[in-house]
Amino acid sequence: MDSIDEILGELPLPPYVTSEDVGFAIRAVTVHAAEQWPDAVRCRNDRAVHPCRLHRWGRRVLDQRGLTDRQVQLLIAEQTAPQR
Template structure:
């Protein structure tokens, strides 16, 4: 965990998860994906240690919505296919 993570803590979750929150969460996970660096995995967007705050927030939102890892990986793949 980076020092900024320690200072800021986790991003708060919404009181209830809407379809729009799921869309934002999928985007956060996709944009803040892991990238291999010489010193280990880093967020490809902000270079923080992976998983960064937004990536963790996205996963927590999807978990609160009841989605499994496999389900949101499928949703991410569908989003990528729609953009192509």
């Protein structure tokens, strides 16, 4: 965890997870994906050590919604598929 994470802490979860929250969470996980750097695995978006705060928040929201890893992967694939 970066020092900024220690200061700011975790992002709060919504009281109950709606389908809109799931969309935001999938977006957070997709945008804040892991990327290999010479010194460490870092967030592709903000260069924080992976998983960054937004990636962790997204995963926690998806876990709270009860989605399996397979379901999450399918939602990510839908999000990243080219639009026709």
